[in-house]
Amino acid sequence: xxxxxxxxxxxxxxxxxxxxxxxxxxxxxxxxxxxxxxxxxxxxxxxxxxxxxxxxxxxxxxxxxxxxxxxxxxxxxxxxxxxxxxxxxxxxxxxxxxxxxxxxxxxxxxxxxxxxxxxxxxxxxxxxxxxxxxxxxxxxxxxxxxxxxxxxxxxxxxxxxxxxxxxxxxxxxxxxxxxxxxxxxxxxxxxxxxxxxxxxxxxxxxxxxxxxxxxxxxxxxxxxxxxxxxxxxxxxxxxxxxxxxxxxxxxxxxxxxxxxxxxxxxxxxxxxxxxxxxxxxxxxxxxxxxxxxxxxxxxxxxxxxxxxxxxxxxxxxxxxxxxxxxxxxxxxxxxxxxxxxxxxxxxxxxxxxxxxxxxxxxxxxxxxxxxxxxxxxxxxxxxxxxxxxxxxxxxxxxx
Amino acid sequence: xxxxxxxxxxxxxxxxxxxxxxxxxxxxxxxxxxxxxxxxxxxxxxxxxxxxxxxxxxxxxxxxxxxxxxxxxxxxxxxxxxxxxxxxxxxxxxxxxxxxxxxxxxxxxxxxxxxxxxxxxxxxxxxxxxxxxxxxxxxxxxxxxxxxxxxxxxxxxxxxxxxxxxxxxxxxxxxxxxxxxxxxxxxxxxxxxxxxxxxxxxxxxxxxxxxxxxxxxxxxxxxxxxxxxxxxxxxxxxxxxxxxxxxxxxxxxxxxxxxxxxxxxxxxxxxxxxxxxxx
Numbered sequence: 001x002x003x004x005x006x007x008x009x010x011x012x013x014x015x016x017x018x019x020x021x022x023x024x025x026x027x028x029x030x031x032x033x034x035x036x037x038x039x040x041x042x043x044x045x046x047x048x049x050x051x052x053x054x055x056x057x058x059x060x061x062x063x064x065x066x067x068x069x070x071x072x073x074x075x076x077x078x079x080x081x082x083x084x085x086x087x088x089x090x091x092x093x094x095x096x097x098x099x100x101x102x103x104x105x106x107x108x109x110x111x112x113x114x115x116x117x118x119x120x121x122x123x124x125x126x127x128x129x130x131x132x133x134x135x136x137x138x139x140x141x142x143x144x145x146x147x148x149x150x151x152x153x154x155x156x157x158x159x160x161x162x163x164x165x166x167x168x169x170x171x172x173x174x175x176x177x178x179x180x181x182x183x184x185x186x187x188x189x190x191x192x193x194x195x196x197x198x199x200x201x202x203x204x205x206x207x208x209x210x211x212x213x214x215x216x217x218x219x220x221x222x223x224x225x226x227x228x229x230x231x232x233x234x235x236x237x238x239x240x241x242x243x244x245x246x247x248x249x250x251x252x253x254x255x256x257x258x259x260x261x262x263x264x265x266x267x268x269x270x271x272x273x274x275x276x277x278x279x280x281x282x283x284x285x286x287x288x289x290x291x292x293x294x295x296x297x298x299x300x301x302x303x304x305x306x307x308x309x310x311x312x313x314x315x316x317x318x319x320x321x322x323x324x325x326x327x328x329x330x331x332x333x334x335x336x337x338x339x340x341x342x343x344x345x346x347x348x349x350x351x352x353x354x355x356x357x358x359x360x361x362x363x364x365x366x367x368x369x370x371x372x373x374x375x376x377x378x379x380x381x382x383x384x385x386x387x388x389x390x391x392x393x394x395x396x397x398x399x
Numbered sequence: 400x401x402x403x404x405x406x407x408x409x410x411x412x413x414x415x416x417x418x419x420x421x422x423x424x425x426x427x428x429x430x431x432x433x434x435x436x437x438x439x440x441x442x443x444x445x446x447x448x449x450x451x452x453x454x455x456x457x458x459x460x461x462x463x464x465x466x467x468x469x470x471x472x473x474x475x476x477x478x479x480x481x482x483x484x485x486x487x488x489x490x491x492x493x494x495x496x497x498x499x500x501x502x503x504x505x506x507x508x509x510x511x512x513x514x515x516x517x518x519x520x521x522x523x524x525x526x527x528x529x530x531x532x533x534x535x536x537x538x539x540x541x542x543x544x545x546x547x548x549x550x551x552x553x554x555x556x557x558x559x560x561x562x563x564x565x566x567x568x569x570x571x572x573x574x575x576x577x578x579x580x581x582x583x584x585x586x587x588x589x590x591x592x593x594x595x596x597x598x599x600x601x602x603x604x605x606x607x608x609x610x611x612x613x614x615x616x617x618x619x620x621x622x623x624x625x626x627x628x629x630x631x632x633x634x635x636x637x638x639x640x641x642x643x644x645x646x647x648x649x650x651x652x653x654x655x656x657x658x659x660x661x662x663x664x665x666x667x668x669x670x671x672x673x674x675x676x677x678x
Contacts, residue, residue: 008536012525019524019565217520221581223486224519225537226510393487394442 001234005227009235017205017239026204027243031197031251036258049130058100058135061086061093065105071113071146072105080138094126100135101125103143113150176361187282187356188333194248194290194355195329195348198297199322201247202240203315206298209236210305211314219396233302233390237383241298248290282359285368292375293351297325299382306389309398328352344370347378431495432589432620433460433483438492439644440478452478454644455492460622460637465615467635468624469668475644476624477516480593483622484514497588497620510538513582513619516593523567527558527577530566531584538585545584552580572603579610590614592623596630608634628664642672 017023059082065072076083084099093099104122106112112119121143125136152162213219222232301318308314325348331337332352339353350371357364389395440453453475460466470476481487483496485505494501497511521530528549535545553559556576561569566577582590592611596604611634614621625631631638631652638655640648648655648671656662659670669675 005537008533012522012529012533015529016522016524216523217518218522220486220516221519221521222537224484224509224512224514225534226506226539227537228506397487 001228001231005231006235006238009227009232010238013205013209013236013239014242017208017243020208023204023208023243027201027247028250030200031247032254035193035197035251036255039255040258053131053134056131056134057082058131058138059084059098060135060139061090061099061102063090063102063104064107065109067108068105068110070110074146075103075142078138078142081135081142091124094124094132097126097129097131100132101139103139113146116150116154187359188352190286190355190359191293191332191348191352192326192329193251194286194293194351195297195325197248197251198244198290198294199301202244202294202298202301203318203322205243206240206301206305207308207311207314207318209239210302211308212305212311214308214396214398215310223396229391229396230387233306233387237298237302237386240302241294244294244298245290248294282355282361285358285363286355289351289354289372289375292372292379293348295379296347296375296382299379299386303382303386303389306386307395307398332356339364339367341367341370345374347375350374431459432462433458433466433494433496433622435459435479435483435494436492438479438482438494439490440475440482440487441490451644453482453489456641456644456646457492458639458646458649460620462620463615463618464636465611465621465623465634467631467638468622468641469626469628469631469638470624470641471626471672474626474641476626476641477593478644479641480514480516480591480622480624483508484512484591485509486514510585511588513585513587513590514593515578515582515590515595517595517597517599518593519578521566521569521574521577521581524565526563526565527569527573527580528562530577531580534581535584540585548584548586549580552583556580571599572606575599575603575607579607588619590619590621592621594625595623596625596627628668632664640668640671642674647671647673 017027057080061084062072062075063086072083075081086102087093090099090102094102102124104124106119106121109119109121111117123136123139123143126132151165155162155164210219213222223229225232300321304317304321305314308317328346328349329352332349332355337343337353339350339357343353344350344367354368354371358368436457437455438453438457439451439455442450442452444450456475456479458466458468468476468479478487482489482501483494485496485501485508488502488505496508499507499511501508521527522533525533531549531552532542532545535548536542540548553562556579558573558576558580561573564573566574569577590611592607595607595611599607608630611621611623615636623630623634635652637649637651639646640655648658650658652664655667655671656664659667661667661670666675
């Protein structure tokens with residue numbers, strides 16, 4: 001095997017691909033512009049919608065309560081609520097978003113409250129609808145305050161201290177530095193994005209350099225050269241790998257810069273979405289693991305491309321494969337899934353779990369070594385398969 | 400010491416001359432640049448089972464000649480050409496090209512061969528210059544050497560006008576010139592043409608035919624596959640007729656006509672492939 005020959009193929013593929021707008025779009029433009037735009041856009045829209053919904057005065061109906069003027073009066077005077085007259089079709093009105101929630105006051109609520117006889121207040125809302133949820137929360141808060149007030153009055157009337165209800169208080173103090181909190185928050189998401197970005201970056205070159213060349217007739221031209229097929233496929237593989245890694249790097253840099261300059265914050269916390277305050281050691285660890293993953297994905301995509309007869313056929317193999325490998329990435333984000341020796345051998349899932357741990361400052365050296373070795377082994381096997389496929393004339397001339 | 404007579408001296412000289420002649424005179428067979436012996440290639444097809452694309456093909460191509468491989472579509476021409484260019488490996492049999500074995504030294508064979516086929520396309524996003532340079536580099540030439548050869552080829556083929564234009568913007572004729580320069584950049588001893596005029600217009604086809612002749616005139620050995628009778632008539636020094644993977648006849652145009660007993664090349668082809676009654 002001659003490294004010069006591999007370099008000649010690589011240089012030509014680089015020049016060829018950089019002149020292709022589709023490659024630039026998938027390798028540079030998508031990760032550079034669309035990914036940060038999408039993430040920031042979603043975050044900003046969510047923030048805007050939530051803020052607007054929270055600021056909105058909730059329109060609610062009081063069902064019953066005619067004999068309880070005290071509580072209904074207090075509800076009407078709550079500035080965060082706007083009470084509308086009760087109607088028979090209140091359920092439909094909630095579903096139609098005409099009103100946000102309804103509250104059913106039991107009979108004799110005022111008098112029962114005074115006597116301490118109890119009773120049940122029912123709050124109706126439309127689950128999953130954000131404004132309805134806020135209205136229900138507001139009503140819930142109103143009645144909790146009312147309940148607390150009644151208890152306090154009751155205790156005071158008996159000469160007892162309110163402190164009896166709370167003999168002590170508990171306070172939560174976070175000892176984790178912000179980067180650990182941020183790392184834990186985004187650790188599961190990172191592999192998901194890495195897999196997507198590797199795909200976005202590698203899929204087009206992988207198809208173009210293999211099935212695309214078969215289709216255009218340049219593969220046969222290339223095979224006429226004295227180069228060994230292994231040298232040709234390695235040159236092409238390095239190009240696909242470069243695109244996959246470039247896509248990840250471009251997206252990461254772009255996202256970091258955009259978060260840094262936009263100052264977008266998450267849900268009022270002190271840590272931002274996690275990309276500016278992650279642990280540098282964790283980032284370095286993730287970068288090390290990205291390499292075998294990118295090799296693995298690039299080699300698989302190249303193999304599928306070599307196998308396919310045409311551009312279209314290659315894409316029909318690659319799209320289901322993308323969903324297939326996103327499954328372990330999604331499983332890795334689920335709560336309760338912890339890294340162990342078995343999961344360390346499952347590709348992508350192991351990356352997902354390792355990233356979550358590394359970015360939150362947990363380093364299980366044994367598992368990390370196992371993950372790196374297993375990912376590298378899978379990557380080497382995938383590359384060997386790509387080389388083998390390229391050397392099979394039944395595959396390379398499969399047109 | 401006995402004195403040597405003139406007769407003895409004469410005999411000695413005769414023996415010396417005889418010995419020299421014996422050394423110089425070796426039984427000579429025509430040198431061969433391409434030689435195949437029982438070369439076979441089988442493919443497996445799910446529907447049709449085993450297909451013998453090339454079946455025990457034995458042929459020889461001498462230096463500086465144009466050998467035409469004539470056959471109908473699907474006769475096995477492309478398979479034989481690909482076997483000679485080492486794009487595919489034989490199932491059995493052997494072949495040497497420019498002294499190199501196609502199985503044991505495929506890289507060496509390819510470095511001595513220029514392969515031009517209707518199916519060998521150009522990289523659309525590269526310029527003609529980049530395309531030729533790339534193949535020069537793939538053939539192990541230093542960049543400076545490639546530049547010198549490219550300059551010479553560009554002059555010979557009148558390519559200067561479009562040398563720095565991308566291949567996707569070239570006319571068919573310009574593309575053919577670029578392909579020719581691509582095949583010649585490493586100055587191969589053997590040229591393999593697999594139906595190079597397929598789908599081309601008359602003018603471009605004529606240019607290709609002229610180029611094939613020029614290759615022979617430069618001393619290159621040419622093997623040329625086609626299904627067009629007039630091309631073999633115009634071009635080829637010797638012709639092999641291939642049918643269903645087998646080489647059914649071989650010889651000069653005159654020999655084939657004599658063997659078939661007819662003059663028209665189409666008739667010759669049909670007779671020798673045993674398809675006379677089907678025409």
